[in-house]
Amino acid sequence: MKIAQFFVVIWLSSMGFSAQAASFDCKKAQTVTEHAVCDHRQLNDADVKMATTYTIIKRLVPMGTRGAIQDQQVKWLQMRDQCQDNVSCLGDVYAMRQQKLDLYMNRVYQQGPF
Template sequence: MKIFIQSLLMIMSFFLTQTYAASFDCNHAKTSTEHAICESLAVNDADVKMATTYKIVNKLVPMGTRSVIRDEQVKWLAMRDRCGKAEACLNEVYKMRQQQLDIYLQRIYKKGPF
């Protein structure tokens, strides 16, 4: 019985704890935008996907293109931060950035095989 109760408590704590995996440490979120990202599962997922795609693209493109992509990312981050806590705005800017990064990925794929 004791094992059953311990197992039940462990399962319940798993479901009660918000454990999102933003591309940054949510414990160190400073801006209202960062807090909004950490509080919304959908935006959080978009953040992780975009950050992962960004890292992949940044490693696979030629050096000249990397600086373009980094400059775009800096501009995009400023635009994202203007959303504040507005989840709809955040969803839209993440969608837009993901589409831009996906275009770079398609260009990389066309140059394959790897």
């Protein structure tokens, strides 16, 4: 039963991202990095997955942990933006962030609140 609830949460959270390509509006992309994410399907998909995982985790962790994760996200965005339009760099940075978020997700899954 826990697994079914977990997938329902993921599905409901991802619905908000289905109307656009990236987790942000590509029509309003301003930075070189944002344009690179919008222009490359692999980065686009990585961005949506990362943003979905991030949103889910923020809703499931306690406030102290939530603040730490939000601070990490801000630092990660700064690091991501340093890649500019280097697709390889961006791919590595997205993979690194997703791995970290997956660790949080695994902790949430192991501890509840399901």
